[in-house]
Amino acid sequence: MAVNETSGCLGMNRVLEKYYLSTMYSLEFIIGCPGNIIAVLGYIFCLKKWKSCNVYLFNLSLSDLLFLCTLPVLVNSYSRDEQVTEINLCHSNRFLLHANLYSSILFLTAISIDRYMLIKYPFREHFLQKTKTALIVSVVLWVGVILELLPLVSFLEPGSPANISRCLDYASSGDPEKSLIYSMFLTVFGFLVPLVVMCCFYVKMIIFLTNRSEQLSSPLALEKPLTLVVITMAIFSLLFTPYHIMRNVRLASRIPALNVSECTKDLISTIYIITRPIAFLNSAINPVFYFLMGDHFRELLVAKIRGLFGRLTTTSSQGMNQETSQSGRRSRQELS
Numbered sequence: 001m002a003v004n005e006t007s008g009c010l011g012m013n014r015v016l017e018k019y020y021l022s023t024m025y026s027l028e029f030i031i032g033c034p035g036n037i038i039a040v041l042g043y044i045f046c047l048k049k050w051k052s053c054n055v056y057l058f059n060l061s062l063s064d065l066l067f068l069c070t071l072p073v074l075v076n077s078y079s080r081d082e083q084v085t086e087i088n089l090c091h092s093n094r095f096l097l098h099a100n101l102y103s104s105i106l107f108l109t110a111i112s113i114d115r116y117m118l119i120k121y122p123f124r125e126h127f128l129q130k131t132k133t134a135l136i137v138s139v140v141l142w143v144g145v146i147l148e149l150l151p152l153v154s155f156l157e158p159g160s161p162a163n164i165s166r167c168l169d170y171a172s173s174g175d176p177e178k179s180l181i182y183s184m185f186l187t188v189f190g191f192l193v194p195l196v197v198m199c200c201f202y203v204k205m206i207i208f209l210t211n212r213s214e215q216l217s218s219p220l221a222l223e224k225p226l227t228l229v230v231i232t233m234a235i236f237s238l239l240f241t242p243y244h245i246m247r248n249v250r251l252a253s254r255i256p257a258l259n260v261s262e263c264t265k266d267l268i269s270t271i272y273i274i275t276r277p278i279a280f281l282n283s284a285i286n287p288v289f290y291f292l293m294g295d296h297f298r299e300l301l302v303a304k305i306r307g308l309f310g311r312l313t314t315t316s317s318q319g320m321n322q323e324t325s326q327s328g329r330r331s332r333q334e335l336s
Contacts, residue, residue: 012266012270013266013270013273016270016274017078018078018079020274020277021074021078021276021277022074022075022078022079024277025071025074025075025078025277025280026075027284028280028283028284029071029072031284032064032068032283032284032285032286032287033065035284035286035287036068036283036287037065038287039058039061039287040062043057043058043061050131051134052128052129052130052131052133052134053111053114053118053134055131055134055135055138056107056110056111056114056137056138059103059138059141059142060103060104060107060108060111061286061287063099063103064100064104064286066096066099067096067097067099067100067283070093070096070097074093077167090156091153093167094152094167094169095149097280098149098152098170100280100283101240101279102145102149102186103142103145104282105190105191105195105236105240106141106144106145107138107141108194108236109195109197109198109201110134110137110138110141112197112198112202112232113128113197113201114128114129114134115201115205116201116205117129119212120208148189148190151182152170152182154174155170155173155174155175155178155182156168156170169276170183170247171183171250171251171272172250172254172269176251176254176255180248180251180252183247183248184248187247191244195236195240198233199233202232202233206230236282239278239282240279240282242275242278242279243276243278243279246271246272246275247272247275249268249272250268250272253265
């Protein structure tokens, strides 16, 4: 946040950054890191035959894990209210944060398409369901995210010499007019377009499942997939929409020509701060998709964990038996 905003009407910005942001990002790191690490290791060591959905979910987990690794730096900066000594670290942190945001949106969209193709072509005869196709799509998505975020670094420059030591977020730094144009570009092509595509395929999925359930003797058989689709759409919209709205409003409020009062700027900035960790909450809850939407991933992971515990138990029992037998031999030798 800008230094002069601390004297605004509410005076809540620095307080929210120090306590709210540091707390929320800490919780996201604590909750999300174990789940994503388990998911990454599970995909690497448990899956012998990868399918298209597994490829997208694995890339989603890598994106989330990459973002979660940046949170300790943010938490330390906000909680201690420290100044930035290395501006490149600040910029790389912000770049990774936005890369996770937009790569997550794209991979969730790819998953929605893959799920629809699966229920329509259950035998995976369509070329979009091939693992090779999923790998190519994943590479294209990563390249696309990197290319659309390359201009971001130029917009992260501090807005004034007084703020040179502050690691400002994107909406609080740089030229607000140019930043707003770029923010609208990201909102449309990075968020709205994938959102429309995702909603279209999920609606098509709901229609397909509803028609299928009417043809079955047990209409409740498809209740879980329908519920999962609706929850996915609701979570996606609730997490990402407020952030994109407030980011653009925050940038617009900083444009001098609009002559927005300091009190209004302060209120907008406060609301914007509140929406930021909510948008990135997806990294903590995405592991749910790995277990609910991955093809047999949950069963394979549980079987692998049970096998590891079984081997550990067997090794421990063998070690105890060896010690017991050795103790018995020593006792017999002493008696003889």
